[in-house]
Amino acid sequence: MRERMIAEYLTTRYGLPGWLAYGGVALVQCLILLGIMMFAAALFTWMERKVAGRIQDRLGPTRVGGRFGWLQSVADGIKLLAKEDLIPKEADAVLFRLAPYISFCAAFCVYLVLPFSNGWVAQHLNVGVFFIVAVAGLEVFGVILGGYSSGSKWSLYGAMREAAQVVSYEVPLGLCVVIPVMVAGTLDLVAIGNMQRGWGVNWLVFHNPFLFITFFIYALCTVASTNRAPFDLAEAESELVAGFLTEYSGFRWSVFFMAEYGSMYAMSGLGSILFLGGWHGPIPVAEMLGLTYANHAVLGWLGDLLGACNFLFKAFLGVASMMWLRWTLPRLRIDQVMTTCLKYCVPLAAAMFVGTMLWTYALPGGLLPRSTPMGAVAEAPPWTAPRAARGE
Amino acid sequence: MPLLNQPVSLSHYLVVGAILFACGILCMATKRNAIGVLMGVELVLNGAAVNFVAFSAPFLRGDAELALGLDGHLMTLFVIVLAAAEAAVALAIALCYYNTHATIDVDEGDELRG
Amino acid sequence: MINWHTFFFMLFATITCAFAVAVVVSANVVRMAVCLIASLAAVTGLYFLAAADFVAAMQLMIYVGGTLVLLVFGVMLTARGPFVSMKITPANWLMAGLAGGALLILLLCAAVSVDAWKTAAVAESAAGREGGHTVARIGMALLGLRVDALEQPNPALRGGMAGYLLPFEIISVHLLVVLVGAAHLARARRTKKPIEPPSGTSRAA
Numbered sequence: 001m002r003e004r005m006i007a008e009y010l011t012t013r014y015g016l017p018g019w020l021a022y023g024g025v026a027l028v029q030c031l032i033l034l035g036i037m038m039f040a041a042a043l044f045t046w047m048e049r050k051v052a053g054r055i056q057d058r059l060g061p062t063r064v065g066g067r068f069g070w071l072q073s074v075a076d077g078i079k080l081l082a083k084e085d086l087i088p089k090e091a092d093a094v095l096f097r098l099a100p101y102i103s104f105c106a107a108f109c110v111y112l113v114l115p116f117s118n119g120w121v122a123q124h125l126n127v128g129v130f131f132i133v134a135v136a137g138l139e140v141f142g143v144i145l146g147g148y149s150s151g152s153k154w155s156l157y158g159a160m161r162e163a164a165q166v167v168s169y170e171v172p173l174g175l176c177v178v179i180p181v182m183v184a185g186t187l188d189l190v191a192i193g194n195m196q197r198g199w200g201v202n203w204l205v206f207h208n209p210f211l212f213i214t215f216f217i218y219a220l221c222t223v224a225s226t227n228r229a230p231f232d233l234a235e236a237e238s239e240l241v242a243g244f245l246t247e248y249s250g251f252r253w254s255v256f257f258m259a260e261y262g263s264m265y266a267m268s269g270l271g272s273i274l275f276l277g278g279w280h281g282p283i284p285v286a287e288m289l290g291l292t293y294a295n296h297a298v299l300g301w302l303g304d305l306l307g308a309c310n311f312l313f314k315a316f317l318g319v320a321s322m323m324w325l326r327w328t329l330p331r332l333r334i335d336q337v338m339t340t341c342l343k344y345c346v347p348l349a350a351a352m353f354v355g356t357m358l359w360t361y362a363l364p365g366g367l368l369p370r371s372t373p374m375g376a377v378a379e380a381p382p383w384t385a386p387r388a389a390r391g392e
Numbered sequence: 393m394p395l396l397n398q399p400v401s402l403s404h405y406l407v408v409g410a411i412l413f414a415c416g417i418l419c420m421a422t423k424r425n426a427i428g429v430l431m432g433v434e435l436v437l438n439g440a441a442v443n444f445v446a447f448s449a450p451f452l453r454g455d456a457e458l459a460l461g462l463d464g465h466l467m468t469l470f471v472i473v474l475a476a477a478e479a480a481v482a483l484a485i486a487l488c489y490y491n492t493h494a495t496i497d498v499d500e501g502d503e504l505r506g
Numbered sequence: 507m508i509n510w511h512t513f514f515f516m517l518f519a520t521i522t523c524a525f526a527v528a529v530v531v532s533a534n535v536v537r538m539a540v541c542l543i544a545s546l547a548a549v550t551g552l553y554f555l556a557a558a559d560f561v562a563a564m565q566l567m568i569y570v571g572g573t574l575v576l577l578v579f580g581v582m583l584t585a586r587g588p589f590v591s592m593k594i595t596p597a598n599w600l601m602a603g604l605a606g607g608a609l610l611i612l613l614l615c616a617a618v619s620v621d622a623w624k625t626a627a628v629a630e631s632a633a634g635r636e637g638g639h640t641v642a643r644i645g646m647a648l649l650g651l652r653v654d655a656l657e658q659p660n661p662a663l664r665g666g667m668a669g670y671l672l673p674f675e676i677i678s679v680h681l682l683v684v685l686v687g688a689a690h691l692a693r694a695r696r697t698k699k700p701i702e703p704p705s706g707t708s709r710a711a
């Protein structure tokens with residue numbers, strides 16, 4: 001644990017009390033993660049406008065902050081902060097105030113266990129995958145409570161749709177997450193990422209044809225569970241004014257949006273670890289340049305840094321493709337949303353599950369030649385996977 | 393604070409479990425809304441689950457060799473899964489009841505009363 | 507010197523108990539649900555502190571993420587007015603308080619009755635707290651192999667050390683039955699009589 005090493009160094013070298021050292025290190029980690037999430041939200045708000053503009057054959061924001069409207073997000077933020085903060089008379093004021101923060105906290109908690117590179121994770125959790133799926137599912141509470149407590153029919157309809165949609169899509173999403181976990185044999189995200197080291201053929205998405213299909217089902221379910229178009233039934237503006245957001249304004253409204261963009265980025269990140277190699281690129285640049293811990297600790301750290309950039313870029317590509325989807329496809333009807341989930345996604349995911357199970361039974365190493373066999377990389381320094389540590 | 397200086401023992405967990413259990417019983421007894429009663433059941437089940445987890449941790453107690461170990465964890469898992477199943481059936485019953493009575497006040501369901 | 511394990515235990519235990527009490531005293535069903543979510547989420551923290559990481563993740567995923575969403579959904583489907591609330595008579599409170607209080611006292615007495623339960627094994631606690639890598643062991647136990655109990659020192663317990671394959675299968679079938687049953691119970695059908703407005707008094711016998 002790197003943060004523990006830093007905290008212990010602080011206590012022994014500078015004589016800081018333990019609670020101050022550990023608390024300080026934890027606080028710094030939280031602030032870094034919060035910074036990443038905020039920056040992602042600001043960047044994606046701007047990007048969403050640019051992408052929407054280009055797809056609809058216009059320019060998008062051009063003025064604020066120079067040539068490409070870089071500072072549009074900042075201007076939007078200032079505008080939202082200056083707006084009047086309305087609470088309807090009919091609303092349940094406590095829940096109405098609380099709801100955006102529930103969403104935001106759930107989106108933020110995902111970042112606590114999401115590794116950005118080999119061991120670059122705030123809390124290295126043995127059950128990281130499950131924790132992320134569980135916490136990401138909690139975001140729906142904010143939306144449901146916000147919709148219910150607004151005291152408006154539009155909001156209530158939005159909340160009901162959200163509840164039905166998210167509960168349904170958690171089933172195929174969970175199945176899709178379990179399939180790569182089954183191949184990897186661990187729930188530890190760092191270990192799963194390190195298993196896919198080397199060339200792109202080591203990525204789990206290329207492990208077998210079933211996992212390749214699973215990746216696309218996962219992408220679909222991610223779009224649905226983060227409430228993005230074409231699945232944004234909860235805020236369908238053509239039918240429900242703005243759905244659960246109808247009564248929200250100003251700062252609370254923007255908190256909902258930060259949570260949405262934050263969880264989009266986090267779910268793309270989870271997908272890139274589970275399927276697309278995480279911080280190990282299609283070309284092992286870090287290993288070619290000799291940036292490994294075997295050579296020197298600093299070189300290894302630089303390699304990890306390169307891996308973190310790789311991971312952030314993959315997650316960014318995931319969000320970009322979500323935006324592309326949003327501005328290309330029309331919104332589905334609620335019955336079509338449910339049909340897609342229950343009649344197509346769930347049976348397909350279950351079939352892929354069985355297929356992957358049989359495949360790993362018949363061909364444990366996968367079809368394509370690998371530079372390193374699965375599981376053998378678990379002993380990679382400085383992080384040892386729990387499986388290897390337990391000798392199982 | 394002497395309370396914060398000593399390590400956590402099994403009794404601490406049992407007290408939390410007891411409070412959850414008693415709150416659940418109170419909730420079941422006082423609420424007239426069927427879904428409120430269901431929430432009481434969830435609290436009761438969680439009180440029991442906390443006890444299972446506490447009994448299974450060997451480092452919480454003096455007689456570590458008597459700890460439940462993995463059995464306690466598995467029992468808690470079964471409790472969680474069965475609670476989900478129970479909630480699904482109870483909600484289906486509540487919806488059914490609502491369809492016929494137009495309310496889910498459990499005191500209204502007294503048609504078999506003599 | 508503050509014991510940080512104890513500190514976080516106290517934090518989570520206080521949240522758990524405070525919100526459990528709030529579930530009992532709040533009159534609005536949706537607020538009850540919110541308090542229940544907070545209470546059960548804090549129980550997750552207690553599980554992590556007791557080195558039960560897989561159980562904690564399951565609690566968060568199935569209980570908080572699944573069961574409680576269902577409950578809130580049920581509240582919304584059956585709500586009559588904008589905000590459902592309930593009145594409870596003092597007599598009701600008295601009876602419930604007597605029963606609940608008696609049970610609480612009984613359980614508290616039981617909790618502090620055994621001396622071995624009051625003393626934590628300090629030497630082992632550091633090691634136990636660090637680990638909790640229970641996922642693989644639980645998985646093997648559900649498949650019928652108890653890797654943690656291969657050398658059970660207590661011969662009295664050795665007989666019960668079989669795996670949990672049969673309960674696992676029974677629960678799987680049970681879940682399927684529940685799924686079919688719940689879908690059958692809650693299926694949409696036309697009500698025979700039109701829905702009457704709710705009456706304040708109970709129906710006459």
